[in-house]
Amino acid sequence: MPTRSISWVSKTLAVTRKDIVSEFRTRYAINAIVMFALVTLTVISFSIGLLSPSKEILSALFWVILFFASMSGLAQAFIKEEETGTAMILRLSCEGSIVFFGKMLFNFLLLLTLSILVVPLFIVFLKVVPTDWVLFIGAVLMGLIGLSGATTIIAAIVSKASVQGALFTVLSFPVLLPLLVAVIEITTVSFTGGTFADASAPLQLLVAYDVIMITLSSMLFDFVWRL
Amino acid sequence: MFELELKNVSKYFGARKVFENINLDLKSGQSLAVAGPNGSGKTTLLRIIIGLTIPTGGEVLFSKEKQKLDFDGYRPFLSLVGPYLSLYGSLTARENLKFISKVNGLVPSEEDIEKILAQVGLEGRGNDYFSDFSSGMQQRLKYAAALIKNPSILILDEPTSNLDDEGKKRVFDIINSYRPDSIIIIATNEKEEYSLADSIYKLGE
Numbered sequence: 170m171p172t173r174s175i176s177w178v179s180k181t182l183a184v185t186r187k188d189i190v191s192e193f194r195t196r197y198a199i200n201a202i203v204m205f206a207l208v209t210l211t212v213i214s215f216s217i218g219l220l221s222p223s224k225e226i227l228s229a230l231f232w233v234i235l236f237f238a239s240m241s242g243l244a245q246a247f248i249k250e251e252e253t254g255t256a257m258i259l260r261l262s263c264e265g266s267i268v269f270f271g272k273m274l275f276n277f278l279l280l281l282t283l284s285i286l287v288v289p290l291f292i293v294f295l296k297v298v299p300t301d302w303v304l305f306i307g308a309v310l311m312g313l314i315g316l317s318g319a320t321t322i323i324a325a326i327v328s329k330a331s332v333q334g335a336l337f338t339v340l341s342f343p344v345l346l347p348l349l350v351a352v353i354e355i356t357t358v359s360f361t362g363g364t365f366a367d368a369s370a371p372l373q374l375l376v377a378y379d380v381i382m383i384t385l386s387s388m389l390f391d392f393v394w395r396l
Numbered sequence: 397m398f399e400l401e402l403k404n405v406s407k408y409f410g411a412r413k414v415f416e417n418i419n420l421d422l423k424s425g426q427s428l429a430v431a432g433p434n435g436s437g438k439t440t441l442l443r444i445i446i447g448l449t450i451p452t453g454g455e456v457l458f459s460k461e462k463q464k465l466d467f468d469g470y471r472p473f474l475s476l477v478g479p480y481l482s483l484y485g486s487l488t489a490r491e492n493l494k495f496i497s498k499v500n501g502l503v504p505s506e507e508d509i510e511k512i513l514a515q516v517g518l519e520g521r522g523n524d525y526f527s528d529f530s531s532g533m534q535q536r537l538k539y540a541a542a543l544i545k546n547p548s549i550l551i552l553d554e555p556t557s558n559l560d561d562e563g564k565k566r567v568f569d570i571i572n573s574y575r576p577d578s579i580i581i582i583a584t585n586e587k588e589e590y591s592l593a594d595s596i597y598k599l600g601e
Contacts, residue, residue: 175501183498191486254482258541260448261476262499264468395448395467 180263184271188246189278197249198279202242206287209234214294227297228356232312232349234287237338239280243320244337246272247328256328265391269321273383276317276324284309297360304368305359308375312352315379319344322386325393348382351375398424398460398473398548400445400579405454407440414440415599417454424548427571427580429593436600438583439478442551445581446476458549470549472500475542478553482534485527489518489537492526496541504544516540517566531558539570550574553583555592568592 175183192198213230222230250256259268288309292298299305320341327336354371357363402420406413414437422428430438443449445456447467458470483492490509497504504512513522516536521529526537535558542550555571556564571592574580582593590596 175498175503180499180501183495187484187487187491187495190491191484194486253485254480255484257448257476257481258483258496259499261446261471261474262496263471263501267499 177267180267181271181274184259184263184268185274185278188272188275192275192279198242198245199282201245202238202279202283203286205241206234206238206283207290209237210287210290210294222295224297224360225357227295228360229353230295231287231291231356232353234291235280235284235312235316236345236349238283238287239276239316239320240338240341241334242279243276243317244324244327244333246275246321247324248333251328260395265394266387268394269325269387269390272324273317273321273386276321277313280313280317284313299356299359300362301359301365304355304365307372308352308355308359308368311372311375311379312348315348315352315375315382316345318379318383318386319348322390322393325390344382347374348378351378398458398579399462400549401457401459402445403455403457405441405444405451405456407437407444407449408452418597420597422579422581424579425576426595427575427578427582427593429590429596430581430583430599431585431590431596432599433585438599439480439553441599442476442478442553442581442583446474446551447471460548472545473548474551475545475547475549476551476553477535477538477542477555478551479557480553481538483526483537483541485525488523488525489513489529489540490522492537493540493544497544500545502545508544512540512544515543515566515570517563532560532563535559536563536566539567543570547574547578549579549581551581554586555582555584555589556586 213234247256250259323337323340323344327333327340330336351371351374355368355375358368400420400422402418405418406416408414418441420428430441432438440449444451447456458465460470460473484495487495493509493512494504509522510519513519516539518533518536518540521533526534529537552571556567559567571580580593582589584590
């Protein structure tokens with residue numbers, strides 16, 4: 170019989186790895202979010218690209234693209250588990266925290282892949298280059314962590330409802346609003362060449378948001394997931 | 397030694413009573429068949445026992461060596477096979493078993509995987525995708541996934557659904573091999589499956 174010797178981290182990574190392998194074979198979520206991002210980016214670049222929009226508007230548009238692209242695919246991590254009947258085997262196999270962090274890591278990697286594709290295209294199409302790359306990359310990474318943490322628990326909530334897609338976006342928006350406000354401000358600073366001090370207030374908000382959101386979500390996840 | 401006790405367990409969906417005041421006491425080595433017509437609450441009772449549905453009244457108590465266990469405590473010892481539970485269609489049989497082992501905290505060797513596949517009659521099919529299996533073969537793999545934990549509490553809902561005669565015989569052999577040491581609860585309407593249990597609890601009467 171198999172021996173019992175796997176740590177919490179290994180179990181969590183097993184959930185992430187399973188989702189990556191499944192996603193690699195079905196390409197369900199990645200196709201949805203990448204296609205959505207590319208179409209939105211193209212529409213934006215054709216509609217306002219010639220108008221020389223301000224850096225503030227461009228940074229808002231950058232996050233609008235990431236937000237709506239993530240809305241089109243991130244909920245799938247849980248919806249597929251519920252629809253195919255595999256959620257129960259997860260519930261009977263491990264603690265909720267393992268499922269939460271495993272799925273959150275998968276969602277983060279999915280968003281990271283999306284960002285790696287979208288950032289260069291955004292720079293080329295909309296002709297905006299961050300003057301402070303460290304701040305920009307920091308904002309993107311911290312934003313993606315918060316986005317994946319919040320959307321993971323919301324996806325678990327909506328996976329048991331009907332009209333999941335619409336509900337996911339509607340529920341996510343108010344929860345993600347503080348995050349979006351902070352990352353848009355930081356991205357604006359990184360585009361306009363402001364100092365690090367100019368971004369300190371939204372940075373503090375962003376760090377606090379990520380910590381609070383992930384801690385609360387992991388604590389509440391068992392109640393959402395088990396019943 | 398495990399003990400499962402149901403004390404005055406009741407379930408209502410709104411005003412509709414499903415069942416009321418169920419009292420059961422099972423110890424390792426005892427098996428129970430839960431019978432009853434469709435809609436009598438067999439699956440609901442199983443879901444309450446495995447901790448995935450809250451009863452309207454009463455409580456379910458698990459203990460190991462007289463030590464009370466909560467859901468996280470007894471989960472490692474519990475396996476379920478049922479028509480509403482599925483494995484991952486985009487993973488192979490071997491990948492499914494490895495994944496389920498890992499999230500249960502187990503490290504199976506290739507030999508363990510082959511042995512369990514052979515036990516359910518899927519030898520040589522480890523690299524086939526779960527979605528490519530027939531419903532009977534999927535049911536067999538669900539048994540493999542349940543047994544890889546070497547469960548002390550085995551919950552079976554319609555244990556032989558989708559299985560051919562050979563598959564049924566294997567499942568009977570598997571259940572009989574677990575009967576001396578495990579608690580087994582079977583929800584069924586098949587009279588031939590009553591022989592797998594020491595006692596029968598009839599719902600909806």
